[in-house]
Amino acid sequence: MYKKSLLALAISISSAPFLIANPVMAKDTGFMLEEVVVTAQRKEQSSQDVPISLTSVSGDSLADKNLTQVTELTLVTPGLQLGRDDSLAVRGVGSVVFVNTLDSSVALSVDEVNYGRPGLGGALFNDIERIEVLYGPQGLLFGKNASAGLINITSKKPVFEELSGDVEFDYTQLPTTVNDSETYTAKGNVNIPINEHSAMRLNAIYNTRDMITDISLDNNPAKPNQSVDDEFEQKYIKLKYLNEISDKLSLYFIGDYSKQEGIAGIYDRGFRAVADNSPLKDIFAADGIVPDEDNLTAVVDKGIFRDQDSGGLQATVSYLFDNDAELINIAAWRYYERDQELDTDYTTQDGFDNGNEQRFEQFSNELRLVLPTIGDVSGQMGLYYFNSVMDHKGWGVGAAGVPGFPICFGPGQCTYQNYDLTLLGSDTEYEMGTTSVALFGQLDYKLSDQWSLIAGGRLTHDELEMDLISGRNADRYISNLGGTPGHYEEDNSVTNFSWKLGTQYFPQDGIMLYASASTGYKAPGYNDGPTPTGEMAVDEETVLAYEIGVKSSWFDNRLQVNASVFHQNFKDYQVQSVDTASQNFLIQNAAEVTSQGAEISVMALLAEGLTLSSAISLLDSTYDDFPGAQCYPEQTTPGCDGSIGARRFNAAGMDLPLAPDVTATTQLRYEFYLNNGMEAYVEGSWYYRSDIYYGIVNDPGTQLGDINIFGLTAGLRSPEGWKLSLFCKNCTDEMNPATINSETGDAQSSIGTYIQSYNYNSVRTIGVNVGYEF
Numbered sequence: 001m002y003k004k005s006l007l008a009l010a011i012s013i014s015s016a017p018f019l020i021a022n023p024v025m026a027k028d029t030g031f032m033l034e035e036v037v038v039t040a041q042r043k044e045q046s047s048q049d050v051p052i053s054l055t056s057v058s059g060d061s062l063a064d065k066n067l068t069q070v071t072e073l074t075l076v077t078p079g080l081q082l083g084r085d086d087s088l089a090v091r092g093v094g095s096v097v098f099v100n101t102l103d104s105s106v107a108l109s110v111d112e113v114n115y116g117r118p119g120l121g122g123a124l125f126n127d128i129e130r131i132e133v134l135y136g137p138q139g140l141l142f143g144k145n146a147s148a149g150l151i152n153i154t155s156k157k158p159v160f161e162e163l164s165g166d167v168e169f170d171y172t173q174l175p176t177t178v179n180d181s182e183t184y185t186a187k188g189n190v191n192i193p194i195n196e197h198s199a200m201r202l203n204a205i206y207n208t209r210d211m212i213t214d215i216s217l218d219n220n221p222a223k224p225n226q227s228v229d230d231e232f233e234q235k236y237i238k239l240k241y242l243n244e245i246s247d248k249l250s251l252y253f254i255g256d257y258s259k260q261e262g263i264a265g266i267y268d269r270g271f272r273a274v275a276d277n278s279p280l281k282d283i284f285a286a287d288g289i290v291p292d293e294d295n296l297t298a299v300v301d302k303g304i305f306r307d308q309d310s311g312g313l314q315a316t317v318s319y320l321f322d323n324d325a326e327l328i329n330i331a332a333w334r335y336y337e338r339d340q341e342l343d344t345d346y347t348t349q350d351g352f353d354n355g356n357e358q359r360f361e362q363f364s365n366e367l368r369l370v371l372p373t374i375g376d377v378s379g380q381m382g383l384y385y386f387n388s389v390m391d392h393k394g395w396g397v398g399a400a401g402v403p404g405f406p407i408c409f410g411p412g413q414c415t416y417q418n419y420d421l422t423l424l425g426s427d428t429e430y431e432m433g434t435t436s437v438a439l440f441g442q443l444d445y446k447l448s449d450q451w452s453l454i455a456g457g458r459l460t461h462d463e464l465e466m467d468l469i470s471g472r473n474a475d476r477y478i479s480n481l482g483g484t485p486g487h488y489e490e491d492n493s494v495t496n497f498s499w500k501l502g503t504q505y506f507p508q509d510g511i512m513l514y515a516s517a518s519t520g521y522k523a524p525g526y527n528d529g530p531t532p533t534g535e536m537a538v539d540e541e542t543v544l545a546y547e548i549g550v551k552s553s554w555f556d557n558r559l560q561v562n563a564s565v566f567h568q569n570f571k572d573y574q575v576q577s578v579d580t581a582s583q584n585f586l587i588q589n590a591a592e593v594t595s596q597g598a599e600i601s602v603m604a605l606l607a608e609g610l611t612l613s614s615a616i617s618l619l620d621s622t623y624d625d626f627p628g629a630q631c632y633p634e635q636t637t638p639g640c641d642g643s644i645g646a647r648r649f650n651a652a653g654m655d656l657p658l659a660p661d662v663t664a665t666t667q668l669r670y671e672f673y674l675n676n677g678m679e680a681y682v683e684g685s686w687y688y689r690s691d692i693y694y695g696i697v698n699d700p701g702t703q704l705g706d707i708n709i710f711g712l713t714a715g716l717r718s719p720e721g722w723k724l725s726l727f728c729k730n731c732t733d734e735m736n737p738a739t740i741n742s743e744t745g746d747a748q749s750s751i752g753t754y755i756q757s758y759n760y761n762s763v764r765t766i767g768v769n770v771g772y773e774f
Contacts, residue, residue: 031608032557038132039154041442042112042141042380043370048551051454051504051514053135053564053599055079055615059128059156064683064713065667066170066727066769068124068185070108070151071738071759075687075709075729077133078617078663079149079599082759083694084739086118090135090149091568092595092621092659093543096696097576097587100358100390101432101466102525102538103145107138110153111254113314113332114143116362116388116434120310120334123236123258127189127203129154135599136545136566137520140456140500143384144436147520147543147570157252158191158199158242165190168723168771174212176733176764178296181210181264183760183767198243205236211264212758213296217303218287218348222406222415226303232262250318257311263304268758269346270295272740273701275633275752279401280743283347294735296758302343302353310336324372335361344396344744346755350405351745352398352424353416362388371443379456381441390432392528396481399423400745425477428529430468436523437461442500454502454516463493466526466536483530492537496521510553517546522574527587539589543570558605567596575626575696590628593656595621609671614664621659626651632699633742633752647750654698662690677719685711694740701754702740709734709761721773726766733764 036047038056047056055077057067067073070088074080081089088094088106095105100117108115115121125131131153138146170185185207193199211230219226238256245251271291274281284291287299312334319327337359345351368382397416399405406419416422442456471485502516522541530536549564572589601615623629629651631640639649669683687709695702710732715725730736737756746753 031605033553033560033603033605033611036130038130039152040132040134042368048510048553048560048562049512050551051502051512051516051549053079053547053549053562053566055133055601057131059125059130062125062128062131063769064681064715064725065685065711066172066713066725066729066767068170070121072761073131073133073151075685075711075761076665076667078615078665079135080133080151081658081660081663081692082738082761083658084741084757086738086759088149088151089656089658090133091566091597091617092619092656093148093568093570093593094658095574096657097574098585099528099576099587100360100392101430101528102574102587103523105145105148105522105541107142107146107150108153109142109150111155111314112316112330112366113312113334113364114145114386115334116145116364116386117336117360117390119308119336119338119360120312120362122234122260122308122310123256124185124187124205124207124234126187126205126236127156127201127238129156135564136547136568137498137518137543139460139498139520140440140442140458140518141380143386144438144460144462144496144521144523147522147541155203155238155240156189156201158201158240159193160199160242160244161193161196162191162199163193164774166721166771166773168769170767170769172765172767174210174760174763174765177210177212178214179210181212183207183209194243197245198241200242201240203236203238203240205234207234207236208232209264209760212268212760212763213270213298215269215298215300215304215346218299218301220301220348220350221413222350222419223302223353224413224415224417227305228300228303229262229305230264232260232264232266234261235259248320252316252318253314255311255313258309260306260308260310263306265759266306267304267342269755270298270758271346271743272737272754272756273752275746278746278751278753280347280349280746280753283349283401287348291753295756298346299348300343300346301348301350302341304342306338306340308336308338310334321372326370328366328368328370330366330368331364333361333363335359345398349401350399350403351401352396354394354396354426356392356394358390358392358394360388360390362386376446377443379441379443382439384436384438384440386434386436388434390430392432393429394528395425395427397422397425397477419476421476421478423478424481425473426471426480426482426529427473428468428470428482429472430466430528432467432526433465434523435463450506452504454500454504457497457499459495459497460521460523461493461495462523462540463491464524464526465489465491468526468529468536470530483532486530488530488536490526490536492524494524494540496540496542510557512551513549514551515546515548517544519544525574525587531586538574538587539572541570541572541574541589543568545569560603561601563598563600565596565598567594569594569624588628591626591651592624593621594624595619595656595659597621611669611671612666613669614666616662616664619659619661619663621656623651623654623656626654626697629697631750632695632697633701633747633750635699635750651697655693657693657696657702660690660692662688664688674716679717680715682714683712687711695742699742701742701752704736704740707734707736708732709736715769723769723771723773725769727769728767729765730761731764731766736762738762 314332341355
């Protein structure tokens, strides 16, 4: 009843603008809200003219709020949520899997290139023009892995005949962490004119940060020469070159490289709760660990590190024909390499450790023709090619706390680098290849000056190959956790047609109504190891979505009110759970999902320099059917009282993870000038989110109650280009972990022990930013 009431309220609110036939316009006093330009439909448009629900944040706004990475966009985007391993969900739907063998449901596009894996991202925001978060399926124009939504990042282009740049230094402190953690960031950008028709732009970032948690190492003789790489360091450089060769032909080149070392902000974990019957309880007591909601400490017996290199090259060639048609070709290559090791159990017992080395490489080419307006018809069409290869080598060893391991039959020190037998182990090597080809197009037809129709389609053909070897060293494991040893080869191909039909109507200046029906598609993939059935393939996931909305401007554009209602139905939803019989994570097309709700946003210029922005997301996102869901620890639902391997139930009616009923954001900003000509601003923000589950099913141990996060920033800008700001994020120190999940070892025995991870939204952050523009 509660969710139905929310939806009814949302519909009534979103219908309100329909009831006002002739809004009263204020007299022109010379100030209004700035127009926001977006590229949500692969062309520049006012956001108020785009028939899509979206949130747009300018680069200046990101800088003023000190939002520095994708994980912080949740604070200004109520429809976006962050999950495990920095996975993202839009409208409650995301990738509920934690492997690299599947596409993400929420796509990331940077400078018009779709990133095939999240590991390709990760650079701090710098020199950003704008970021758009698009809600609902966006695969028609942005590709096969945008079934739930899209984050579209556009950086600033080089500017002709202008030598300019900026530098800034940022220091932050997390005063409520155990070690008063700190971060330091330096950014620099320079725009260099080459001649009147060409220029280049150079971006650079250096960032170092401490861990949020305090993770100490209790050396295990069987694991010598270990350390915890408890800082994070990133170096990043990006070069952009733009040349308008003629008034018809232009070339835009981008190259970038990033190097990351350390685990801070990535593997910040601590135990949240331990069951009385858990074998870990005595270990925590001996190590001085008190698992609770505020726990920021852990002691491990294995070193932890993470190193990653990434980068890419891309070139865009554009040609404008005499009839105003434009042909655009975007060719791009990207890669990342990662090497990491982790104490999986995060305790001093010899539980289980793992590590992996992986390299992902992709090449894409998009040829797109923007059609000229011919009579009442305009649009675009194109061809898209994508090829990627993931090479992965992973391993894991441990003894589940049983003493006496590892075992060596020869002389010398017995270590996990040189052993003959251990209790638990796994090893996997695979190469996964993907080739995708698509033909897409969208046409707009104007029925009148006020009314237009939209129709589009995308025909995608995907081919996938998996070559996997599991258990090369299985004879050294008493219990092999990697599934049945062997060499597995599979291939799969799928052809999908996704479509969109819509309409938009302008009943008068400043008001736009729209409606659409569309389908989306997420490509198939594979499990990253053998499964009990012997088949690794995971089928494609599809969605049918409906949306109705209104975008309106009032009082000479001093007030904007936008609202939408939506209904989405996902089939063959790709979901991951723990199979306790095989002691493996398994991905399956087990679920049908419905996500429905409403989004409302208001922006008002209350007085000259005083702006209020507010948005709310009302959501009901549930499993319609999820047979075979893994029971959570201590669950008493019928089907969950059998043997450990047979504990299954149907999760129909349960909320999806990362799907709060209510999320709201509000910002109040005041800009003014001082007597000396300096520009000043003060901004306060409030973020509210109702309770949320992080577990795949509604495990009470993974539930986090509602949260309120407040932010405050104040800054000065001088006419000479100097700037200074002071800021506070999560000012009241509302402790909120990024994820909560059950501890795998205890969960296999239906024991409710839980571990939580943190990011830099989780605790209070205060800081100062100093910069100079020239």
